[in-house]
């Protein structure tokens with residue numbers, strides 16, 4: 483007969499400041515907080531974050547795996563993410579759980595087949611070349627803000643089919659509405675009180691809904707290649723379709739999910755390639771070689787052949803995960819690596835920390851894209867050692883879309899520009915919500 487190890491109870495945590503708990507510490511330096519939690523408690527640690535509820539932090543690939551694989555269905559997404567950003571992105575796929583999530587994901591998967599990705603990719607190139615043509619290079623060029631505008635333009639083209647009735651000024655307002663929604667995640671006042679982040683987020687959400695509802699009739703009427711139209715027309719194998727509300731909710735979430743994450747990936751890549759000219763040249767040589775063989779813009783398979791850009795992208799996602807943590811809430815008592823986590827606990831799954839653990843990576847702080855090469859594959863040290871896209875049933879549905887977008891944009895950037903960044907530069911990050919460089923990521927940019 484085997485013996486069962488005793489289940490440990492969670493130690494009580496220092497509470498931090500009332501209401502905001504350790505949130506400020508997180509905002510200042512998430513990795514330092516992860517490390518402190520890890521060194522004090524190990525993989526399952528008590529936390530106090532926003533509000534008065536009990537939070538638990540899971541660190542290291544093994545603990546993250548338990549929540550992401552969710553074998554005993556103890557971890558739910560909806561009640562956790564809703565708490566943080568529900569009024570702004572609620573009813574998006576990431577907020578749904580269990581049966582309902584399964585049903586919506588099955589329908590939405592039809593919008594991310596390889597054929598669809600091929601046509602989204604084709605639509606990206608004109609948006610990229612038009613956007614890059616407007617860049618005014620020079621020393622201290624704020625790459626992050628320029629990339630943010632560009633990824634929004636790409637999303638408008640590939641998601642909305644160009645938003646044909648919308649002026650540039652109105653699109654800038656749409657962009658501001660997204661920013662307001664994302665920034666509201668870090669609000670301390672979590673009610674619709676004037677002049678607060680929450681209030682701006684609510685106003686942003688209403689504006690986005692209006693904007694999308696205005697386009698619903700035309701997208702329902704004719705099937706075109708953009709994601710909005712696809713969501714209006716797709717069916718699961720059993721014939722289930724999305725309602726108008728579903729389409730709007732999924733669109734708002736998808737635009738958010740696609741926009742900020744790709745922007746931060748690209749700006750990290752620009753920083754690192756600016757600091758490592760050898761890698762920049764290596765990536766450019768591949769892009770030039772591909773361009774010399776092609777008549778027009780690269781398709782999906784062409785982009786996938788750009789191996790060095792892929793290595794740099796993986797390394798950038800490792801060093802600066804666009805989604806450093808994902809959230810869950812337990813819907814029943816459960817046990818994680820021998821520690822009891824009671825029902826109704828908010829859980830922070832610290833994906834970013836696994837990317838920086840010496841147990842799994844050689845010199846984890848160093849930029850070394852070759853660690854992902856077939857000869858080394860350090861990411862294979864554990865299934866969840868590298869998990870920028872999460873894992874389990876909620877694993878990012880836009881992972882291949884993101885790969886195509888980032889590679890397509892990098893391809894054009896490398897062909898059109900050269901840039902450099904001081905090797906000693908450290909990006910001052912704002913971590914209140916999804917991370918971004920507060921200084922707009924200056925690079926010295928030259929047109930080639």
Ligand code: HEM
Nearest residue numbers: 575576739740743804805808871872876878879880883884
């Ligand atoms: C580098 C870019 C991206 C990163 C790092 C990223 C990361 C993530 C992560 C970590 C999750 C899991 C959330 C959770 O477990 O609670 C997720 C979910 C999701 N992402 Fe992404 N994402 C990226 C780009 C995109 C793009 C471009 C799209 C759409 C075009 C997208 C659509 C989604 C969707 C729909 C989900 C929810 C999946 C589900 O709950 O079933 N993402 N993403």
